[in-house]
Amino acid sequence: xxxxxxxxxxxxVAAAVFFVAQLVANNYLFFxxxxxxxxxxLATAWNILGGYCGYVNFGSAAFFxxxxxxxxxxxxAYPLPIPVLILVAGFVAGVIGLGMGYLTLRLxxxxxxxxxxxxxxxxxxxxxxxxxxxxxxxxxxxxxxxLDVFGHQIPYIExxxxxxxxxxxxxxxxxxxxxxxxxxxxxxxxxxxxxxxxAAGVPTLRLKLxxxxxxxxxxxxxxxxxxxxxxxxxxxxxxxxxxxxxxxxMPMIGGTSSWIGPxxxxxxxxxxxxVATVTISSAVNVLIVxxxxxxxxxxxxxxxxxxxxNLMRRxxx
Amino acid sequence: MANSIAISGVxxxxxxxxxxxxxxxxxxxxxxxxxxxxxxxxKSTLIKCLMGMVRPSAGTIxxxxxxxxxxxxxxxxxxxxxxxxxxxxxxxxxxxxxxxEENLLLGAFRPTARAAKERNLDFCYGMFGRLKERRNQLAxxxxxxxxxxxxxxxxxxxxxxxxxxxxxSVGLAPILVSRTIDTxxxxxxxxNLTVLMAxxxxxxxxxxxxxxxxxxxxxxxxxxxxxxELNNNDLIRKFYLGL
Numbered sequence: 001x002x003x004x005x006x007x008x009x010x011x012x013v014a015a016a017v018f019f020v021a022q023l024v025a026n027n028y029l030f031f032x033x034x035x036x037x038x039x040x041x042l043a044t045a046w047n048i049l050g051g052y053c054g055y056v057n058f059g060s061a062a063f064f065x066x067x068x069x070x071x072x073x074x075x076x077a078y079p080l081p082i083p084v085l086i087l088v089a090g091f092v093a094g095v096i097g098l099g100m101g102y103l104t105l106r107l108x109x110x111x112x113x114x115x116x117x118x119x120x121x122x123x124x125x126x127x128x129x130x131x132x133x134x135x136x137x138x139x140x141x142x143x144x145x146x147l148d149v150f151g152h153q154i155p156y157i158e159x160x161x162x163x164x165x166x167x168x169x170x171x172x173x174x175x176x177x178x179x180x181x182x183x184x185x186x187x188x189x190x191x192x193x194x195x196x197x198x199a200a201g202v203p204t205l206r207l208k209l210x211x212x213x214x215x216x217x218x219x220x221x222x223x224x225x226x227x228x229x230x231x232x233x234x235x236x237x238x239x240x241x242x243x244x245x246x247x248x249x250m251p252m253i254g255g256t257s258s259w260i261g262p263x264x265x266x267x268x269x270x271x272x273x274x275v276a277t278v279t280i281s282s283a284v285n286v287l288i289v290x291x292x293x294x295x296x297x298x299x300x301x302x303x304x305x306x307x308x309x310n311l312m313r314r315x316x317x
Numbered sequence: 318m319a320n321s322i323a324i325s326g327v328x329x330x331x332x333x334x335x336x337x338x339x340x341x342x343x344x345x346x347x348x349x350x351x352x353x354x355x356x357x358x359x360k361s362t363l364i365k366c367l368m369g370m371v372r373p374s375a376g377t378i379x380x381x382x383x384x385x386x387x388x389x390x391x392x393x394x395x396x397x398x399x400x401x402x403x404x405x406x407x408x409x410x411x412x413x414x415x416x417x418e419e420n421l422l423l424g425a426f427r428p429t430a431r432a433a434k435e436r437n438l439d440f441c442y443g444m445f446g447r448l449k450e451r452r453n454q455l456a457x458x459x460x461x462x463x464x465x466x467x468x469x470x471x472x473x474x475x476x477x478x479x480x481x482x483x484x485x486s487v488g489l490a491p492i493l494v495s496r497t498i499d500t501x502x503x504x505x506x507x508x509n510l511t512v513l514m515a516x517x518x519x520x521x522x523x524x525x526x527x528x529x530x531x532x533x534x535x536x537x538x539x540x541x542x543x544x545x546e547l548n549n550n551d552l553i554r555k556f557y558l559g560l
Contacts, residue, residue, distance in 0.1 A: 189415075192412035200426055201426050
């Protein structure tokens with residue numbers, strides 16, 4: 001499929017999702033849907049660095065929180081509409097991604113993962129001690145209940161849902177475009193063999209920095225509307241373990257080799273978690289993720305996408 | 318046009334560990350020069366210095382390519398590849414999860430090489446018929462000999478003037494080693510390449526060498542101006558073959 005056609009299809013699917021959700025007319029659906037879509041963005045962003053380049057980032061929560069806290073900061077300093085906040089958060093998180101890329105450019109494998117984890121800890125300490133954005137007490141972000149659009153009153157959560165939907169579409173289109181471009185091939189050479197990539201003339205350092213920046217920016221963008229979603233933000237919720245774990249588990253379960261893997265993984269795990277939150281308890285979420293991750297590593301190490309591809313290959317021969 | 322390399326007085330190492338000490342070596346136009354030595358004597362480090370992957374602490378590395386001289390110390394690996402120097406890395410280092418053709422096309426990642434991508438691909442397929450048959454196969458699923466062919470072909474995709482080959486015999490059966498060495502000679506004469514090959518396999522390497530150096534503990538222990546001189550030399554027997 002051509003890239004332009006794909007973007008068109010993505011827009012149509014996103015619009016369809018939004019209108020079907022409107023038909024159900026249950027506000028809870030938007031609350032749950034927002035969280036699922038947020039994970040679609042996080043998983044897709046993680047996969048750009050983790051799946052395509054092979055660099056496992058354990059610090060997703062840091063980028064997410066940077067996005068969320070840049071919104072809190074602006075909310076207090078100079079309130080702006082949410083789409084602008086998303087762009088600002090993307091910029092700030094992208095710069096941090098670039099910095100992380102520079103600092104860790106000599107690290108590979110588990111060493112890189114540990115460094116990213118450390119980044120999350122450092123940033124959390126910083127935010128916890130920064131009074132302007134609420135410090136350890138947290139910050140209230142009072143938002144209106146509904147939004148006036150051309151005389152219509154739209155519930156605010158629908159507005160947030162729509163933004164996250166657009167963001168998810170953008171993230172997926174970006175990931176797919178990368179996958180089919182020279183950039184994507186360059187990323188794949190870094191994943192397979194960095195030394196050989198250099199010998200073939202691939203500018204590995206520049207490509208890695210592009211990946212860390214892009215991945216970080218998308219994660220930050222996913223975090224930007226978060227304070228408005230919750231109404232109250234504290235460091236423990238922005239830097240929660242669940243973001244780091246889910247961002248890794250979702251692409252792994254879906255399959256890291258293509259854009260559709262993180263999407264499937266995020267939809268599947270995200271929905272299961274939402275259902276579990278309502279029917280059992282929210283504490284059981286991390287348990288579910290853990291059990292599924294272990295199961296997939298044993299049964300389908302290449303995720304759902306790899307599993308289906310194998311089945312199809314076997315079916316053909 | 319003359320394509321040559323002149324290395325003089327190079328010192329290099331990793332952190333506190335010194336690997337190369339005052340190494341001087343040159344490869345003249347259209348020559349095949351072998352760098353002989355057993356494991357751990359600095360062959361790969363010298364090749365890495367040439368490719369800008371290890372930065373020498375002292376000394377100069379100058380390459381003359383199509384009549385222009387370039388100082389390689391301080392250039393990045395991409396820039397060196399762009400000049401027309403290609404490396405066939407030790408242990409082949411293919412991209413195992415990509416197909417044969419994708420591996421080849423990645424050899425032409427740099428803008429200068431991209432322009433002539435189609436022509437170079439035809440060259441490679443003409444030279445290595447087996448790779449054409451297997452163009453859609455994953456590189457990691459081929460045999461060792463085929464992988465070595467692919468590694469050579471990938472380096473050719475940059476349309477190099479100077480080819481550096483690091484241990485082409487590693488992990489290959491004796492018959493494939495000899496075939497690989499023949500192929501290197503064939504490539505060298507066909508494209509008039511300047512070749513520097515680091516190799517452990519003495520007998521195979523000197524079959525195609527015009528000249529050679531023996532490196533022992535990071536120093537050039539012997540310089541042979543012909544294959545004969547290398548072959549009938551007491552020092553080599555002692556240091557290298559352990560006789």
